[in-house]
Amino acid sequence: MKLRIFDVIALIFSLGVFLLFTIYGRSVNQDEGYVIIETEDDQLIYPLSEDRDIRVEGPVGESLIRIDHGTARFESSDCDDDLCVHMGEIHGAGEWAACLPNRVFLYTGGNEDDREVDAGVY
Amino acid sequence: MSPRKRGRRRTDHLARYLAPPFRFWTGLALIPAWFMIDLIVLKFLLVLLFALTAGLAGKKIRYLYFFFLIGSITFFHILTPVGKILAEIGPFRITSGALETGVAKGLTLCGLVFLSLFSVTPALKLPGRVGGLLARMFYYFEEILDGRKKISASNFIGSLDDVLLELFPPGKLGEPGEAAAQEIRSNLAVSVLYLLFMGGAVWGSLLLQYLIV
Amino acid sequence: MFTEKKLNRIALLGAFSMFLSTIEYLFPRPIPFMRLGLANLPVILALELLPAPSYFLLVLMKVLGQALVNGTLASYVFLFSLTGSFASALVMWLCYRGLRPRITFIGISVMGALTSNMAQIVLSITFIFGASAWRILPLFLGIGLVSGVFIGIFAQRFSDKSRWWAAMKKEALHESP
Numbered sequence: 001m002k003l004r005i006f007d008v009i010a011l012i013f014s015l016g017v018f019l020l021f022t023i024y025g026r027s028v029n030q031d032e033g034y035v036i037i038e039t040e041d042d043q044l045i046y047p048l049s050e051d052r053d054i055r056v057e058g059p060v061g062e063s064l065i066r067i068d069h070g071t072a073r074f075e076s077s078d079c080d081d082d083l084c085v086h087m088g089e090i091h092g093a094g095e096w097a098a099c100l101p102n103r104v105f106l107y108t109g110g111n112e113d114d115r116e117v118d119a120g121v122y
Numbered sequence: 123m124s125p126r127k128r129g130r131r132r133t134d135h136l137a138r139y140l141a142p143p144f145r146f147w148t149g150l151a152l153i154p155a156w157f158m159i160d161l162i163v164l165k166f167l168l169v170l171l172f173a174l175t176a177g178l179a180g181k182k183i184r185y186l187y188f189f190f191l192i193g194s195i196t197f198f199h200i201l202t203p204v205g206k207i208l209a210e211i212g213p214f215r216i217t218s219g220a221l222e223t224g225v226a227k228g229l230t231l232c233g234l235v236f237l238s239l240f241s242v243t244p245a246l247k248l249p250g251r252v253g254g255l256l257a258r259m260f261y262y263f264e265e266i267l268d269g270r271k272k273i274s275a276s277n278f279i280g281s282l283d284d285v286l287l288e289l290f291p292p293g294k295l296g297e298p299g300e301a302a303a304q305e306i307r308s309n310l311a312v313s314v315l316y317l318l319f320m321g322g323a324v325w326g327s328l329l330l331q332y333l334i335v
Numbered sequence: 336m337f338t339e340k341k342l343n344r345i346a347l348l349g350a351f352s353m354f355l356s357t358i359e360y361l362f363p364r365p366i367p368f369m370r371l372g373l374a375n376l377p378v379i380l381a382l383e384l385l386p387a388p389s390y391f392l393l394v395l396m397k398v399l400g401q402a403l404v405n406g407t408l409a410s411y412v413f414l415f416s417l418t419g420s421f422a423s424a425l426v427m428w429l430c431y432r433g434l435r436p437r438i439t440f441i442g443i444s445v446m447g448a449l450t451s452n453m454a455q456i457v458l459s460i461t462f463i464f465g466a467s468a469w470r471i472l473p474l475f476l477g478i479g480l481v482s483g484v485f486i487g488i489f490a491q492r493f494s495d496k497s498r499w500w501a502a503m504k505k506e507a508l509h510e511s512p
Binding site: 146149150153176179181194195198199201202223227231234235237238239240241242243244246248252255256258259260261262263265266267270279280282283286287290291292 | 342343345346347349350351353354357392395396399400402403404405406407408409410411412413463464465466467468470471489492493496497498499500502503505506
């Protein structure tokens with residue numbers, strides 16, 4: 001049984017597709033940002049790629065955090081000063097927002113920067 | 123999912139009372155509700171019911187396979203953390219949201235396969251020429267299964283060739299015997315009970331879910 | 336379009352494929368969608384025997400037959416199997432018609448396995464596993480490639496050696512005008 005020219009081409013082509021698929025697979029999800037919400041008791045994490053509303057409870061009341069178009073922000077909070085709402089949108093590595101009266105802390109990061117931040121903190 | 127094995131073939135207890143088309147259409151009628159249920163406890167209980175029914179239908183369920191399926195689906199979902207962080211194991215953050223989505227998705231798929239297992243039987247006759255051709259194919263399939271003992275692993279091609287030559291001499295191929303007509307039995311009372319019970323269990327669960335939430 | 340003899344041939348090859356898929360269950364499977372693809376053997380061989388309409392009818396029969404016997408007709412397994420089988424059958428048919436005699440069953444089988452596995456990986460990531468699976472599932476194309484080579488070698492040997500297959504081909508040749 002001998003391989004003919006297009007057998008060889010088919011093999012090389014398949015190997016190529018296999019490698020491309022694998023490399024493409026590695027690159028997917030790499031740079032997806034996320035937001036971490038810290039409350040008094042819990043730590044929550046959400047990808048910034050999906051829009052959603054998150055309600056968390058704190059000592060003062062409820063804080064509503066909105067993820068929208070790859071950014072996160074306090075939409076409302078049951079605190080007196082609303083400073084957190086005025087802090088606006090965050091999305092990049094190391095950015096943060098907080099509602100101190102309600103003890104809710106918000107920070108964003110990307111997968112790549114994650115390790116650097118960790119390394120710096122610990 | 124399991125192959126029919128000669129000798130070890132299990133009896134389809136449902137076939138005694140339910141006509142194949144009836145089973146098929148009942149199964150299809152359950153599917154929409156099945157997809158809309160997202161309370162994990164309800165899903166899990168229904169999966170158990172489906173597995174039990176598939177067992178009654180004589181299907182051997184490879185539980186390990188389905189554990190593995192649910193496990194791998196959950197694993198892949200955990201890679202994208204969503205929700206409350208429950209634990210951190212090495213680089214993985216185990217989150218409540220990812221865990222719930224993964225398990226729910228895994229249960230949905232397993233349930234769908236089990237549902238299909240007890241709703242579809244080879245005796246289900248598809249209409250028209252495709253149905254006729256399928257019957258012919260099943261007839262040949264049974265013939266090959268009968269001859270499979272003569273196939274050896276060491277001389278696979280040679281022995282397979284012998285069996286095929288003996289069973290289907292190419293020149294004479296053309297008059298398949300009629301596939302042994304299976305006796306279709308159907309019991310009206312059981313059929314109604316089956317429809318009410320399965321329909322009630324699945325659509326009822328959906329109703330329950332809306333009442334709870 | 337389909338004479339009785341043609342229909343019998345389709346039914347027989349379909350049954351052959353179903354039989355091979357029962358044999359395949361004896362092998363362990365690493366993940367749900369990865370198969371050796373033994374059931375694909377008659378579909379590869381049929382390229383030599385059947386004209387296009389019969390060929391694609393055979394593929395339909397094979398998928399339907401497995402779905403009925405295994406009981407997966409009403410589940411996602413059927414959809415995956417149908418898509419993968421038709422995509423790979425189309426690619427193999429094009430390779431066979433377009434590239435012979437400069438291609439053997441080995442190349443054809445590799446292309447078929449690649450197509451079928453790609454279709455099933457994309458479908459399973461979209462509908463079941465979620466985007467995170469992109470990091471891992473494409474690796475299984477490698478396994479698919481190896482089994483594709485194996486099935487191709489097997490098909491070529493069977494086609495060269497089998498007396499039954501030679502007789503089937505001879506008979507089909509006699510009939511066609």
